[in-house]
Amino acid sequence: MSRLGRLINRYIRPYWGLLSVVIVLQVIATIMSLYLPNLNADIIDQGVVKGDTDFIWRTGGIMLLLSGVQALAQIGAVWAGANAAMQFGRDVRAAIFERALSFSTRELNKFGAPSLITRNTNDVQQVQMLVLMTCVMLVSAPITMVGGVFMALRNDIGLSWIILAAVILLGVGIGVLVSRMGPLFQAMQTKIDSLNRVLREQITGIRVVRAFVREPHEAQRFKDTNADLVDTTTRVGRLMAFLFPFVMFVMNISTIAVMWFGAKGIDAGTSQIGQLTAFIAWLMQILISVMMTTMLLMLAPRAAVCADRIMEVLDTETSVAPPKSPTPSPTAAGRVDFGTVDFTYPGAEAPVLSDVSFALAPGRTTAIIGSTGSGKTTLVNLIPRLFDATDGAVLVDGLDVRDYNPDDLWARVGLVPQKPYLFTGTIASNLRYGKPDATEEELWAALEVAQAADFVREKEGQLEAPIAQGGTNVSGGQRQRLAIARALVKKPKVYVFDDSFSALDVATDARLRAALKPETADAAVLVVAQRVSTITEADEILVLEHGEIVGRGTHEELLETNPTYQEIVMSQLSAEEAAA
Known part of the structure; x- marks a missing residue:
């Protein structure tokens, strides 16, 4: 099983209940959408042509009712699918975070902080999007394709070759586009890592940059890295830009072909206008299903790349793994x-x-x-x-x-x-990092020993004075003394x-x-x-x-x-x- 399949299978299991709801509702919505063109054909051929107003109202009411059921089923399916996908993403992010926390310095250095951040945000988002689109499309698309073909052939088997030709043309064209996007998606994720790394370095080291007057150099370095990502993304965008015009071209050509050859059947009296209208509706549903399926195929290469990167983290065992059966701890003596x-x-x-x-x-x-x-x-x-x-x-x-x-x-x-x-928060929250229940008296006692009490008293809010990420809003000496006080509070x-x-x-x-x-x-x-x-x-x-x-x-x-x-x-x- 591919890493993408392993990842989805591992973390989607708790949500099989929601997925079952999605499947049932998608089946209901799809059946409704396939049956509606048949009713529309009856209105045209049996109501409008024959002038039967009662039949038109009666059948139209049924269509409205079925359309309402279809809409409600579709809304429910999307809600349940989105719920499952979002919870799947939450669980994967939590798993990456927990695994990263277990890593030793060796593994952290191997991956690097920027890459771990990208994997836990952008990469998870791509896989999450694939799960969402799968929930929304994967059930309805095959049923629509099979059901649409059955209904269309049942309606007019003589035009079936148009469906076959359109599906083959659409599938081959989109398949070529998808095959060319895979390597670009791999490069794109790597370049996002590089951009995050450069940006993190520049923000963290801004004092060094300014001290050595390297702003122009760093600006150019960011510009080059950004341009590299833009170039790869643009190449992907250009390929995707071909997709919708190509799909619309195939759909329009197919519609023209159905009308051209169907008109001959109407002229010969072997077909009716309603039948032709229904055939066109089913043809559009089939082609849209093919397009939806291929959109999933377009998302799949990038999601597969992201899943590889995610599973690389999840499959990495820490070199300082805790023992399976820890030995009972001896009395704490300090030797x-x-x-x-x-x-x-x-x-x-x-x-x-x-x-x-x-x-x-x-x-x-x-x-x-x-x-x-x-x-x-x-x-x-x-x-x-x-x-x-x-x-x-x-x-x-x-x-x-x-x-x-x-x-x-x-x-x-x-x-x-x-x-x-130091972590984002306050002086007190940082001092309590090793002992969350420490009293204010304990905090001040630790600050006195660490020679930090004087500058803390001078700050507005004192113990509740804010601390920026990394402690960048205090000096190096103050940061050291607060770190010493944090250790002292722990005792x-x-x-x-x-x-x-x-x-x-x-x-x-x-x-x-x-x-x-x-x-x-x-x-x-x-x-x-x-x-x-x-x-x-x-x-x-x-x-x-x-x-x-x-x-x-x-x-x-x-x-x-x-x-x-x-x-x-x-x-x-x-x-x-x-x-x-």
């Missing part, structure tokens, strides 16, 4: 052990981390320092299991992180990432600060570290830092170089024994002296 841990990115020639072993203990602060690219952030991400170690094990309170229920593991770890991210047993003090001035950094000590006295603390002054008071400092621990000890011990640490310290002292 973390790295046991000869190695980590290698897929396709990489060399490991990022090699034979890393150390322990975090409650009441102790462990710091990690090293050059850019030494593997510090990768190491940190192994604790909350954003990645899985390729060799060795990371234990939290004596249990391998791979055996934890994810919620239990994350409840023990308070992570402040290297790039702190985890393990605190992980991944270069979380880099945007703070030295004085604020010192005050924050001093305030953190009593707050984290019963928890294990891991601090990743570039600045030596941030980690001088740590109980243990690990020096990381090329993914390996090349030194460990206190600040004083490393100054005496470790050349790499000495080099880092001297480079920063030199920089400070030069600045002085």
Whole structure:
């Protein structure tokens, strides 16, 4: 089964009841539409020609009644079909979102945020539209084609060749158009991804763009990407522009042929005017059904491309899948052990981390320092299991992180990432992210420790002051302090600060570290830092170089024994002296 079929079959099942209603109502509406031309022919041949006014009124009343039934059935079918299609789209979007939430950083990097957004919006919309049009058309079109042919042949078999010729001509012509659209639809979805990526980069990085005066360059980059999409869309539009003129041409030629050859039958007395009128009505219904079917075929290639992209996400298993039978979580104590841990990115020639072993203990602060690219952030991400170690094990309170229920593991770890991210909302909603029931007193206490209380009090609304997406309406230092406060509100047993003090001035950094000590006295603390002054008071400092621990000890011990640490310290002292 194709991915499109699998996707529709998987998520349309809960709505078979609605689809059954659609089928019944479409059958009723189709039967009415096929029977009405017959009544119209009777009015012409038996009422108008013979002058039977009572018959005209009686038959006309029946036509009105059947037309009302047809209209109500069609409205009900469209309502039920639209309901099923919209709920189908909702479920698919929810499934993509849930699967994306389960992804590790590896899978997220593979797809990219712009592509995941496009797949969850535009791609789902295309498949949803196919489901809707299928509900509206797929039942009625085959019945109309078969029933129309039967009624037309029953009416005048001598004109049947016109139906056959018109259907073949229409089917072949539209088939050619549809076959040429498939590759263009594939290219179109890819180009929509590219446009979203460029737009996201430019909006997110607007400060960098302005700082380097690159507005003309970025405007041209957007223009080129946009023009590329427009070009592909225009090519699709040109092909579609042929569709309706071609259909109308076939319908008009068919009508002329029926009138031309039917007129000879009327002249010879073998046919009646009403019969000819009914035959034309059935011919139009047949051709419109063919057109509706081919419209579905036109939607199908693009929907198939979108379904492939959607199923690619849904079929991707996370590399950090939760265990099928999680081990009961041990008592939360706050101990973390790295046991000869190695980590290698897929396709990489060399490991990022090699034979890393150390322990975090409650009441102790462990710091990690090293050059850019030494593997510090990768190491940190192994604790909350954003990645899985390729060799060795990371234990939290004596249990391998791979055996934890994810919620239990994350409840023990308070992570402040290297790039702190705030969500749209208020300061309070962001601080309560890890503890929704936190009181205002708890929020202010966390802000005081994080040295953020003063600037929050200065804001209009204080805790209810608005925060823009990503925290773009606060400075980098304020964003870091709010992220630290968010972790403090959670009160985890393990605190992980991944270069979380880099945007703070030295004085604020010192005050924050001093305030953190009593707050984290019963928890294990891991601090990743570039600045030596941030980690001088740590109980243990690990020096990381090329993914390996090349030194460990206190600040004083490393100054005496470790050349790499000495080099880092001297480079920063030199920089400070030069600045002085």
